[in-house]
Amino acid sequence: GNSVTQMEGPVxxxxxAFLTINCTYTATGYPSLFWxxxxxxxxxxxxxxxxxADDKGSNKGFEATYRKETTSFHLEKGSVQVSDSAVYFCALxxxxxxxxxxxxxxxxxxxxP
Amino acid sequence: xxxxxxxxRYQVTQFGKPVTLSCSQTLNHNVMYWYxxxxxxxxxxxxxxxxxxxxxxxxxxxxxxxxxPNTSFCFLDIRSPGLGxxxxxLCATSGxxxxxxxxxxxxxxLTVT
Numbered sequence: 001g002n003s004v005t006q007m008e009g010p011v012x013x014x015x016x017a018f019l020t021i022n023c024t025y026t027a028t029g030y031p032s033l034f035w036x037x038x039x040x041x042x043x044x045x046x047x048x049x050x051x052x053a054d055d056k057g058s059n060k061g062f063e064a065t066y067r068k069e070t071t072s073f074h075l076e077k078g079s080v081q082v083s084d085s086a087v088y089f090c091a092l093x094x095x096x097x098x099x100x101x102x103x104x105x106x107x108x109x110x111x112x113p
Numbered sequence: 114x115x116x117x118x119x120x121x122r123y124q125v126t127q128f129g130k131p132v133t134l135s136c137s138q139t140l141n142h143n144v145m146y147w148y149x150x151x152x153x154x155x156x157x158x159x160x161x162x163x164x165x166x167x168x169x170x171x172x173x174x175x176x177x178x179x180x181x182p183n184t185s186f187c188f189l190d191i192r193s194p195g196l197g198x199x200x201x202x203l204c205a206t207s208g209x210x211x212x213x214x215x216x217x218x219x220x221x222x223l224t225v226t
Contacts, residue, residue: 004155036217043117043203043217044156051212089155099144099207101215103155 002027006090006104013080013111021075021107023064023090031092033057033066033073034101038087047075047088080111116140117218119204125224126194134189134221136204145187146215147179148203156203162187163209191223199225 007022025031032051036044048057053068062077073090090104118137126132136145144163148156160169162181176198178190191198201220207213 041219043119043219044205045217046214049214099210099213099215100158100161101156103157105153105155 002031002092002094002102004090004092004102004104006088006107008105009087009108011107011109013109015082015111015113016079017111019075019077019080019084019109021088021090021109023073023075023104025071025073025090025092027071027092027094029095030068031094033064034091034093035062035064035073035075036089036091036103038089038106040086044089080109082111082113085109085111117204117206117216119202119218119221121221122219123222123224125226126191127226128196129193132191132194132223134191134202134204134223136187136189136218137185138204138206138216139185140206140216141184142206142213142216143184143209144207144213145181146205146207147177147187147189148205150201150203150220152200159189194223194225196225199223 003026034049035047037047038044048059050057050066056065064073064075087106087108089106091101120135146161147159150156159173181187203220204218205215207215
């Protein structure tokens with residue numbers, strides 16, 4: 001079946017450090033891939049997405065590249081800020097009629113000043 | 114601003130006492146979803162409505178029901194809450210088709226005493 005595995009947290013970084021949060025997936029066919037962010041007390045917000053192999057999604061300084069050969073979609077940011085502290089969820093949407101999202105377990109990022 | 118609204122944000126119910134969670138949207142989206150998110154776990158889809166068509170996930174317990182009286186509103190009914198049903202319940206909406214982003218509400222945190 002379809003599944004998403006992401007690195008466990010918490011990830012604690014100092015401000016301006018480089019961020020990588022690993023995400024790998026298992027899916028039949030070619031899914032669309034997403035990163036969602038959940039700030040404290042809020043709902044999930046779409047951060048970025050990629051719909052086919054080698055696509056790069058980017059937003060607010062975050063990037064992730066759809067790697068079919070390694071079935072990965074790692075999230076990166078060159079210089080994190082305290083305001084980036086949140087839980088980050090990797091997710092996939094399988095091809096087909098349904099719009100169902102399958103999420104990873106989330107990674108808590110804590111950025112210290 | 115167009116948005117997804119969930120009420121209440123925090124709900125406490127007693128073991129076995131029916132409870133209803135509410136979701137409304139101003140996006141005029143065709144599809145509405147309910148997810149269950151337990152502590153430190155991934156959001157898990159319970160069911161979704163495509164207009165008036167109800168789509169239940171195979172592993173959603175019968176204890177969970179939903180109603181969608183019109184485009185704007187969707188309710189989650191838990192008929193006999195157990196301690197294991199304590200979780201964050203997330204409502205999301207999207208347009209029809211497989212290429213539409215899901216927009217999430219802030220969630221309702223349910224406590225069962």
